[in-house]
Amino acid sequence: xxxxxxxxxxxxxxxxxxxxxxxxxxxxxxxxxxxxxxxxxxxxxxxxxxxxxxxxxxxxxxxxxxxxxxxxxxxxxxxxxxxxxxxxxxxxxxxxxxxxxxxxxxxxxxxxxxxxxxxxxxxxxxxxxxxxxxxxxxxxxxxxxxxxxxxxxxxxxxxxxxxxxxxxxxxxxxxxxxxxxxxxxxxxxxxxxxxxxxxxxxxxxxxxxxxxxxxxxxxxxxxxxxxxxxxxxxxxxxxxxxxxxxxxxxxxxxxxxxxxxxxxxxxxxxxxxxxxxxxxxxxxxxxxxxxxxxxxxxxxxxxxxxxxxxxxxxxxxxxxxxxxxxxxxxxxxxxxxxxxxxxxxxxxxxxxxxxxxxxxxxxxxxxxxxxxxxxxxxxxxxxxxxxx
Amino acid sequence: xxxxxxxxxxxxxxxxxxxxxxxxxxxxxxxxxxxxxxxxxxxxxxxxxxxxxxxxxxxxxxxxxxxxxxxxxxxxxxxxxxxxxxxxxxxxxxxxxxxxxxxxxxxxxxxxxxxxxxxxxxxxxxxxxxxx
Numbered sequence: 001x002x003x004x005x006x007x008x009x010x011x012x013x014x015x016x017x018x019x020x021x022x023x024x025x026x027x028x029x030x031x032x033x034x035x036x037x038x039x040x041x042x043x044x045x046x047x048x049x050x051x052x053x054x055x056x057x058x059x060x061x062x063x064x065x066x067x068x069x070x071x072x073x074x075x076x077x078x079x080x081x082x083x084x085x086x087x088x089x090x091x092x093x094x095x096x097x098x099x100x101x102x103x104x105x106x107x108x109x110x111x112x113x114x115x116x117x118x119x120x121x122x123x124x125x126x127x128x129x130x131x132x133x134x135x136x137x138x139x140x141x142x143x144x145x146x147x148x149x150x151x152x153x154x155x156x157x158x159x160x161x162x163x164x165x166x167x168x169x170x171x172x173x174x175x176x177x178x179x180x181x182x183x184x185x186x187x188x189x190x191x192x193x194x195x196x197x198x199x200x201x202x203x204x205x206x207x208x209x210x211x212x213x214x215x216x217x218x219x220x221x222x223x224x225x226x227x228x229x230x231x232x233x234x235x236x237x238x239x240x241x242x243x244x245x246x247x248x249x250x251x252x253x254x255x256x257x258x259x260x261x262x263x264x265x266x267x268x269x270x271x272x273x274x275x276x277x278x279x280x281x282x283x284x285x286x287x288x289x290x291x292x293x294x295x296x297x298x299x300x301x302x303x304x305x306x307x308x309x310x311x312x313x314x315x316x317x318x319x320x321x322x323x324x325x326x327x328x329x330x331x332x333x334x335x336x337x338x339x340x341x342x343x344x345x346x347x348x349x350x351x352x353x354x355x356x357x358x359x360x361x362x363x364x365x366x367x368x369x370x371x372x373x374x375x376x377x378x379x380x381x382x383x384x385x386x387x388x
Numbered sequence: 389x390x391x392x393x394x395x396x397x398x399x400x401x402x403x404x405x406x407x408x409x410x411x412x413x414x415x416x417x418x419x420x421x422x423x424x425x426x427x428x429x430x431x432x433x434x435x436x437x438x439x440x441x442x443x444x445x446x447x448x449x450x451x452x453x454x455x456x457x458x459x460x461x462x463x464x465x466x467x468x469x470x471x472x473x474x475x476x477x478x479x480x481x482x483x484x485x486x487x488x489x490x491x492x493x494x495x496x497x498x499x500x501x502x503x504x505x506x507x508x509x510x511x512x513x514x515x516x517x518x519x520x
Contacts (some may be wrong), residue, residue, distance in 0.1 A: 016420045072414070080420055277447070289454065302445065303445065304423055304424075304445055304446050304450075305447075306448060307399070307446065307447055307448055307450075308445035308449045309450060310391075310396075310399060310447075323420065323423055323447065325467040332423060342420065343420040343421045343423065344420040344423075344445075347420065347423035379405070379406070379444045380405045380406070380442075380443055380444060380451070381423065381443060381444070382401065382425050382426070382445055383445050384428040
């Protein structure tokens with residue numbers, strides 16, 4: 001059975017051209033970029049080139065890109081780094097309850113120390129209100145961190161507006177842009193951000209590499225000590241093949257973006273419309289318009305998400321859910337609950353995220369398959385009977 | 389997280405699914421917060437469970453344990469049925485992933501609650517008979 005992968009927000013297949021670009025840096029060009037002989041300088045040159053490509057994808061200067069081991073490290077570096085470097089100015093950080101755990105748990109860690117965290121509310125679409133940011137800012141606020149687009153609900157936040165508010169207040173502004181970089185236009189000047197997290201494997205690059213954009217002049221304490229790499233902002237011998245792969249993925253994403261946004265949006269709308277027509281008692285989660293072009297998140301009444309996922313998997317379709325049962329924890333998605341969804345709707349959520357190799361035939365397969373699965377599960381649901 | 393073949397078999401082809409007309413006992417357990425709700429219906433004749441049906445809102449493990457527990461109780465006396473532990477259901481399913489063990493508690497609770505429901509109804513009707 002040919003499998004259908006619709007979980008691009010979790011990770012993406014590495015682009016064959018990316019793999020090709022990486023391969024020489026495992027073998028022929030294996031040098032340590034810190035070495036002065038030719039092997040080292042070849043590797044250093046490759047990193048510089050990759051840095052240029054990543055920087056130009058977001059309209060940054062190459063010196064403002066710090067390569068990390070991924071999005072999680074970029075978030076940790078942004079939050080802990082900015083908090084520690086600026087604690088003489090204040091101890092207040094503002095964020096939202098729908099952030100990725102890499103931000104939320106880092107905030108909780110800082111909260112155990114001397115930092116105070118404000119978690120702003122979100123509306124039913126998972127949208128942060130910029131006025132709430134304005135009201136939450138105090139003279140102790142050193143950092144605001146709001147994600148660019150939510151990985152579960154797909155909602156795109158008003159980052160440019162929040163960026164201006166933070167700037168006026170003299171607070172640093174960080175955005176986790178892991179779900180947007182390479183997928184939609186991201187320009188650091190437009191967004192007015194000081195810090196921005198990226199991850200290569202979300203844009204057809206390899207796993208184990210990411211980056212933090214650090215606006216020139218931003219005070220940041222490093223997490224990793226022990227070397228001169230990344231202008232002393234991140235010690236450790238560089239992951240040369242990974243960084244080269246990230247660079248290639250950024251280059252390809254930039255070239256293909258406009259075309260891809262259009263193509264994927266079209267498929268997304270076909271999927272959503274098709275599901276709404278074929279299955280009753282389902283609803284879209286997240287903002288209907290201000291949303292990622294590749295994200296469909298629905299709640300299916302009366303059924304639980306993991307049981308839908310298992311059935312889809314038996315049909316070769318890979319998707320995701322906000323149900324507790326699939327996460328290993330006993331809590332349903334913190335994002336959907338923060339948006340005010342009742343528990344049964346959070347448990348009954350299903351997320352499809354499309355990407356580079358998604359095609360129309362695959363969308364049709366989902367539309368043919370899911371209604372039967374839902375009908376079968378509803379037939380055994382005690383929730384449906386009580387609605388009769 | 390991987391389910392055993394037995395679990396997947398019961399998940400794909402659950403036994404004894406559906407509602408029951410005029411059940412002698414109903415067990416209703418779980419809640420939407422944890423994402424598992426189970427209803428178990430039993431028919432009792434001469435202190436023996438002659439039929440069992442279930443309806444479950446929940447994950448694969450919840451559906452499979454529901455299905456398995458109905459298979460295990462049919463033909464058993466009430467006192468035998470009360471001895472079925474969640475561990476026994478898990479073993480009959482060839483095990484559950486550690487994160488899913490709590491799902492099996494649902495089946496045991498539903499069974500106990502259905503038997504309790506039957507006994508309280510039975511007691512009431514017996515009391516009524518005695519009064520009459």
